[in-house]
Amino acid sequence: xxxxxxxxxxxxxxxxxxxxxxxxxxxxxxxxxxxxxxxxxxxxxxxxxxxxxxxxxxxxxxxxxxxxxxxxxxxxxxxxxxxxxxxxxxxxxxxxxxxxxxxxxxxxxxxxx
Amino acid sequence: xxxxxxxxxxxxxxxxxxxxxxxxxxxxxxxxxxxxxxxxxxxxxxxxxxxxxxxxxxxxxxxxxxxxxxxxxxxxxxxxxxxxxxxxxxxxxxxxxxxxxxxxxxxx
Numbered sequence: 001x002x003x004x005x006x007x008x009x010x011x012x013x014x015x016x017x018x019x020x021x022x023x024x025x026x027x028x029x030x031x032x033x034x035x036x037x038x039x040x041x042x043x044x045x046x047x048x049x050x051x052x053x054x055x056x057x058x059x060x061x062x063x064x065x066x067x068x069x070x071x072x073x074x075x076x077x078x079x080x081x082x083x084x085x086x087x088x089x090x091x092x093x094x095x096x097x098x099x100x101x102x103x104x105x106x107x108x109x110x111x112x113x
Numbered sequence: 114x115x116x117x118x119x120x121x122x123x124x125x126x127x128x129x130x131x132x133x134x135x136x137x138x139x140x141x142x143x144x145x146x147x148x149x150x151x152x153x154x155x156x157x158x159x160x161x162x163x164x165x166x167x168x169x170x171x172x173x174x175x176x177x178x179x180x181x182x183x184x185x186x187x188x189x190x191x192x193x194x195x196x197x198x199x200x201x202x203x204x205x206x207x208x209x210x211x212x213x214x215x216x217x218x219x220x221x
Contacts, residue, residue, distance in 0.1 A: 004156075031207065042200070042211040043157060056208050090156050094207070101147060101159025102209065109154075 002026050004093050004105035012111045013081050021076040021108045025093030031055065032074040033102060034066060037088040049074055050096055081112045117201045122216040125195075131188040133215055135201030138182045145204060146177060148186045149211075150197040157200065157211070160186065191219045 005024040013019050025032050031050045035043040045058035049068035060066075063081075068074045072093075078085060088109050092102035118136040125131040137146065148160040161168055161175045163184070168175045174187040188195055200214035 033208070035211075042213060043151075045208055045210060048208060050207075056206070058208070088154060092156070096207075101149065101162060103159070104156030106156050107154070 004091055004103050006089075006091050006105035006108050008108060009106065010109050010111075012113060014113055015081055015083060017081050017112075019078045019081060019110060021078070021089050021091075021110070023074045023076070023091030023093075023105060025072050025074070025091075026103055029093035029095050029103075030072060031094045031096050032068055032072070033092040033094075034060075034074070034076050035090040035092070035104075037090065037107075038084075039087070041087075043090060046076070078110075083112050086110060086112045117203060117212055119199070119201050119213065119215045121213065122218070125188075125191045125217060125219050127193060127219055127221050128190055131191045131195065131217060131219070133186040133188075133199050133201075133217065134183065135186070136183045137201070137203045140181050140203050142181075146175065146181075146184050147202045147204065147209065148173070148175065149200045149202065149209070150195075151200070151214075152194075152197040160199075191217075193219050193221065195219050 007022045033048040034046040037043045046060040048056045052068045064078050066076045088107045090107045092104040094102045147162040149157040151157045163175045177184045196219045198214040
């Protein structure tokens, strides 16, 4: 079965650079969620989109922005990167109206040096 | 979302049942209980969810107390591949909020 695809799997950036993470949800899923997981921490919700509109917002820094496109894929844009942004970034997708769990991707490991 | 409390860690022998408790004493009537697990650095994996009744699927069973203030996830025959962090989450909307889970180590 198709899963949630995230790219790239690994990314190394320098401080103050920008990064773009991509997420391709499961076909027909209309909702995308982004999570950040720092070293030794639990996943923290950043932002979600339903039908290309932002549906919820968590602890996402102002330096980060995200959007969902017409094909339902989503991109997380991160600017002025800081060392503390080094983390695993997970994307998950679900079909609205179905209350069982999301499906998570394998994540993008971002390292800021 | 209602706050959950889980033990920080537990060990389990391979082939035995693993019973993972979760307290959610402030849960409201329409909040679901969800269980996810995360195997080292992989994306969290959905296990099971329930509202009031006990639930069972191919991965696990979920037992929810009658007052809904606590629940137990049961892995019937733990294998080494079940070693992971297990998260108990209660939610009313579509956002999942992960708290501190239970690190389960299955030993041969």
